[in-house]
Amino acid sequence: MTMTQPEDATQPEVRKGLAGVVADVTAISKVDPETNSLLYRGYPVQDLAATQPFEAVAWLLWHDDLPTAAELADLRATERAHRALADDVRAAIDLLPTSAHPMDEVRTAVSVIGAREVAGLTALDAAAGPEETVARSVRLFAALPAVVAYGQRRRRGLELVEPRDDLDFSANFLWMTFGTEPEPVVADAFNRSMILYAEHSFNASTFTARVITSTLADVHSAVVGAVAALKGPLHGGANEAVMDTLAEIGSADRVAAWLDDALAAKRKIMGFGHRVYKHGDSRVPTMKAALDTLVAHYDRPDLGDLYAALEAEFVERKGIYPNLDYPSGPAYHLMGFDTPTFTPLFVAARVTGWTAHVAEQQAANSLIRPLSEYVGPARREVPPAGHTG
Numbered sequence: 001m002t003m004t005q006p007e008d009a010t011q012p013e014v015r016k017g018l019a020g021v022v023a024d025v026t027a028i029s030k031v032d033p034e035t036n037s038l039l040y041r042g043y044p045v046q047d048l049a050a051t052q053p054f055e056a057v058a059w060l061l062w063h064d065d066l067p068t069a070a071e072l073a074d075l076r077a078t079e080r081a082h083r084a085l086a087d088d089v090r091a092a093i094d095l096l097p098t099s100a101h102p103m104d105e106v107r108t109a110v111s112v113i114g115a116r117e118v119a120g121l122t123a124l125d126a127a128a129g130p131e132e133t134v135a136r137s138v139r140l141f142a143a144l145p146a147v148v149a150y151g152q153r154r155r156r157g158l159e160l161v162e163p164r165d166d167l168d169f170s171a172n173f174l175w176m177t178f179g180t181e182p183e184p185v186v187a188d189a190f191n192r193s194m195i196l197y198a199e200h201s202f203n204a205s206t207f208t209a210r211v212i213t214s215t216l217a218d219v220h221s222a223v224v225g226a227v228a229a230l231k232g233p234l235h236g237g238a239n240e241a242v243m244d245t246l247a248e249i250g251s252a253d254r255v256a257a258w259l260d261d262a263l264a265a266k267r268k269i270m271g272f273g274h275r276v277y278k279h280g281d282s283r284v285p286t287m288k289a290a291l292d293t294l295v296a297h298y299d300r301p302d303l304g305d306l307y308a309a310l311e312a313e314f315v316e317r318k319g320i321y322p323n324l325d326y327p328s329g330p331a332y333h334l335m336g337f338d339t340p341t342f343t344p345l346f347v348a349a350r351v352t353g354w355t356a357h358v359a360e361q362q363a364a365n366s367l368i369r370p371l372s373e374y375v376g377p378a379r380r381e382v383p384p385a386g387h388t389g
Ligand SMILES: CC(=O)SCCNC(=O)CCNC(=O)[C@H](O)C(C)(C)COP(=O)(O)OP(=O)(O)OC[C@H]1O[C@@H](n2cnc3c(N)ncnc32)[C@H](O)[C@@H]1OP(=O)(O)O
Pocket: 001, 002, 017, 233, 234, 235, 236, 238, 267, 268, 269, 270, 271, 272, 273, 274, 275, 276, 320, 323, 324, 325
């Protein structure tokens, strides 16, 4: 991170990457690097992951507290009613080549769903208010698993699998992707990953969503922008890159030599480091425990050893710790997801946090528009049109 200090008191301080800048208040989550903790509306994320279905955590993010039994039943009924892949969304995905990145499929799908949701409304009316935003967000949250599952299946040349009303969000997601009912241990690990990925204050994609919302654009426009921001490997795209790295290294005994070369080439090691956490990511212990369960379940100690060896070697050499994408990548791999599907899984979870922030921004909006320090040429005369240099 770079900070340009002013040469004199009259020059503004430029905070590259907005590092350390507090841009607004939020009541949705608290990321605390000092205590290495993460709270969703006051509740420790590891406790939510251990006890709650993902739908309850989604409700928590959209509202002030965990749902009552009746509220959860209502949310589940709405979510189940909007699970099926809509014809227009399927048609739009099918227009894309199967070589398209799944994040581009997801971005396209959100755009199609959003255009339908606000058809006939002026741009001003489309934004609506926090209550309507949450209602639209529940439908989008419900629709995304089918988009992600269909994407992976069509790349594999497989038919769409229709949703099952008797399964909860996580089990149904796995059902639609693989066409088999998941074993409880797998559904549980997946549910935990969704909760851990759901929300993380003013990260790049959430901030993108808030910037878009601040112009009075509608929630689907904000989510399209957030998906685009999440695709980058410095953010959500890192979970895919982690798996590529582990595949490239191959086995634990090759870690040291691989790292020698990677660091000599000044490569970034994906899944390590964080803008806010400098002593370890609060979510990693919970996700690592889920990964350990999967390693045992699928009998893949080789992957567990490789994971541990890279972590130990990199931490020893650089003092930089894993972030959530490091355990999530191999966990999703073991569950059977193709590597390019990993970041869309992150979308399916984070859409809850993004949309909670959209509603919060709408409730107390101010156009987000920072300043810049101009460093280009001083004022000069425009040359004649078609000048030759
Ligand atoms: C869910 C999430 O989005 S979590 C983040 C997922 N992203 C990744 O895993 C990508 C890899 N990690 C990174 O690129 C960074 O750690 C970031 C972008 C996440 C955070 O970066 P910043 O806070 O801006 O720190 P910055 O990139 O300036 O790093 C500080 C120093 O540590 C080094 N560093 C940080 N992370 C890494 C890494 N993963 N591999 C190698 N070096 C690293 C940088 O090269 C830099 O070194 P320098 O001071 O010698 O130039």
